[in-house]
Amino acid sequence: xxxxxxxxxxxxxxxxxxxxxxxxxxxxxxxxxxxxxxxxxxxxxxxxxxxxxxxxxxxxxxxxxxxxxxxxxxxxxxxxxxxxxxxxxxxxxxxxxxxxxxxxxxxxxxxxxxxxxxxxxxxxxxxxxxxxxxxxxxxxxxxxxxxxxxxxxxxxxxxxxxxxxxxxxxxxxxxxxxxxxxxxxxxxxxxxxxxxxxxxxxxxxxxxxxxxxxxxxxxxxxxxxxxxxxxxxxxxxxxxxxxxxxxxxxxxxxxxxxxxxxxxxxxxxxxxxxxxxxxxxxxxxxxxxxxxxxxxxxxxxxxxxxxxxxxxxxxxxxxxxxxxxxxxxxxxxxxxxxxxxxxxxxxxxxxxxxxxxxxxxxxxxxxxxxxxxxxxxxxxxxxxxxxxxxxxxxxxxxxxxxxxxxxxxxxxxxxxxxxxxxxxxxxxxxxxxxxxxxxxxx
Numbered sequence: 001x002x003x004x005x006x007x008x009x010x011x012x013x014x015x016x017x018x019x020x021x022x023x024x025x026x027x028x029x030x031x032x033x034x035x036x037x038x039x040x041x042x043x044x045x046x047x048x049x050x051x052x053x054x055x056x057x058x059x060x061x062x063x064x065x066x067x068x069x070x071x072x073x074x075x076x077x078x079x080x081x082x083x084x085x086x087x088x089x090x091x092x093x094x095x096x097x098x099x100x101x102x103x104x105x106x107x108x109x110x111x112x113x114x115x116x117x118x119x120x121x122x123x124x125x126x127x128x129x130x131x132x133x134x135x136x137x138x139x140x141x142x143x144x145x146x147x148x149x150x151x152x153x154x155x156x157x158x159x160x161x162x163x164x165x166x167x168x169x170x171x172x173x174x175x176x177x178x179x180x181x182x183x184x185x186x187x188x189x190x191x192x193x194x195x196x197x198x199x200x201x202x203x204x205x206x207x208x209x210x211x212x213x214x215x216x217x218x219x220x221x222x223x224x225x226x227x228x229x230x231x232x233x234x235x236x237x238x239x240x241x242x243x244x245x246x247x248x249x250x251x252x253x254x255x256x257x258x259x260x261x262x263x264x265x266x267x268x269x270x271x272x273x274x275x276x277x278x279x280x281x282x283x284x285x286x287x288x289x290x291x292x293x294x295x296x297x298x299x300x301x302x303x304x305x306x307x308x309x310x311x312x313x314x315x316x317x318x319x320x321x322x323x324x325x326x327x328x329x330x331x332x333x334x335x336x337x338x339x340x341x342x343x344x345x346x347x348x349x350x351x352x353x354x355x356x357x358x359x360x361x362x363x364x365x366x367x368x369x370x371x372x373x374x375x376x377x378x379x380x381x382x383x384x385x386x387x388x389x390x391x392x393x394x395x396x397x398x399x400x401x402x403x404x405x406x407x408x409x410x411x412x413x414x415x416x417x418x419x420x421x422x423x424x425x426x427x428x429x430x431x432x433x434x435x436x437x438x439x440x441x442x
Contacts, residue, residue: 041085041175043369047104048134049111049126050089050096053148056125058092063117066090068165070114075169078110085173086110087166089141091158093148098138100175104128135179135365139358142183143190144197151197151347156187178368186361193357196350199343204234206336207310208242211284214329215308219245224282226275226295228252228261231312232288240265249278253289276300279307288312294319301325312336381416385409 051061066074066088078086078099083106086099095115097107108126112119129137137146142159144151163180166172172180190196199209211218225236228250239248250269252258262269270278279285279300285307289295298321301307311318311332323330386409 041100041173043135044131045100045102046098046134046175047101047107047128047130048096048098048137049104049108049122049128050094051122051125051127052094052096052146055127060117060121060125061092061095064090064095064111064115064122066095066111066115071165072169074110074114075166075171077113078171081106081110083110084171085176086171087163087176089155089159089162091155094141096141098134098176099171104130132366136358136362138179139183139186139362142187143354143358144187145351145354150344151350153187153191153197156184159183174372175369179365182361182365186358189357189361190354194350194353196347196354198350199339199346202234203312203333203336203340204231205238205242206339207235207286207312208238209339210310210331210336211239211243211308215284218284219243219247221245221247221283222281223248223284223286224251224278225249225286225288226251226317227287227289227313228257229288229290232286233261235286235288235312236261236265236267240267249282251275251278280304282307284308284310286310286312287317289317290314291317294322296322298322298325301328310336382409382413385412 051064053061071088071090074088075086078084083099083101086097086101086107088098088111089096095111097111099107101107108119108122108128112122127137140146141155144153144155147153147155159180163172163176166176215221223239223245225232225239225248228236232252236248236250240246246266248265248267250258250262250267251272251274252269253272255269255271258269261267275295279296283306285296287296287309290313292315295313295317296309296311297319301322302325304327307328309318309322309328309330311330314333316332318330318332322328386405
């Protein structure tokens with residue numbers, strides 16, 4: 001993929017991600033020498049600023065949608081401000097920018113500068129979280145707790161894509177890497193150990209679930225789908241994906257739509273004039289038309305074999321008299337919607353379990369963050385231990401034995417890290433480690 005941007009001379013250039021990554025790296029090096037070197041990567045300086053479906057409609061959210069080139073330019077500008085650990089999640093339901101910054105307004109301004117929406121519009125619908133609250137929000141997003149449909153895990157793939165893009169351009173450091181891995185770990189655990197994503201939450205999928213629960217070996221049955229509008233199209237794809245069948249015939253009043261979908265999914269399409277003949281041979285009939293009068297009539301079904309009929313239409317498109325036939329088993333869209341509502345209630349009951357899993361993984365992440373405060377101390381200790389090995393007065397083993405040296409040094413580092421974790425006394429443990437190391441070698 002080629003990414004375009006304006007260079008320092010105002011000239012528009014384009015190149016691949018590798019070149020952009022090199023450019024951003026060079027600019028970050030220059031920026032580091034010209035800006036305040038104060039280290040601000042602490043939990044209190046981690047922010048998320050975003051808008052989602054809860055407080056903004058699709059028109060507003062569309063103003064802040066971010067394309068890949070815009071995303072790359074945003075990161076370039078972040079680098080010029082000394083910010084180098086940022087990622088943006090942009091979907092139809094939300095746009096969120098996460099990262100370390102001196103203030104949340106830095107992130108908001110970066111996002112709004114690259115999108116068509118203005119800052120005032122964004123802030124009118126925005127939510128801003130800081131520190132642990134920002135981290136917890138990301139965990140809830142990744143778990144499907146903040147999705148428009150509770151338990152929807154589609155966001156997980158979108159989150160992975162967003163972070164992958166930022167990582168390719170050098171904006172994912174150790175903190176973000178560990179955080180995302182922890183979020184994905186919690187999400188997977190919730191999916192495997194709760195029913196937060198169980199059941200069905202769309203009418204088109206409910207239809208497939210109904211077929212699976214009512215009919216033995218549904219993939220062996222002849223299925224007729226009448227109507228390939230939005231609902232019909234979604235239902236058709238669910239039939240193929242979840243029943244594993246292509247024994248599906250499509251009929252639509254506009255034949256080109258049925259033929260197009262049939263070609264895409266390798267199914268069979270027939271003209272509306274053959275409706276009666278196709279009903280006669282079908283085992284399962286799904287109706288998703290928007291006709292003002294019934295499409296499936298009593299005369300189509302009378303004297304035929306067993307028929308399972310699912311009416312997804314409003315108004316109903318199966319004649320009332322046909323529903324009373326002894327060979328007809330019918331379910332309509334209202335009954336399927338009740339199945340969907342029951343699923344949502346069940347999912348809501350799983351929320352406490354999901355939050356408990358998140359709390360456990362967050363505690364592990366917090367512990368890792370706390371230990372990172374001692375990384376400079378442990379690095380310095382490693383340097384000192386290597387120096388002791390080479391000092392002529394210490395009487396330690398020869399540096400000509402690097403494997404032994406590295407093993408012993410790592411052992412000391414691990415033991416020191418363990419004591420710091422237990423006692424939270426970094427400086428004291430540094431001195432203790434040096435004393436013990438020297439005593440053991442003399």
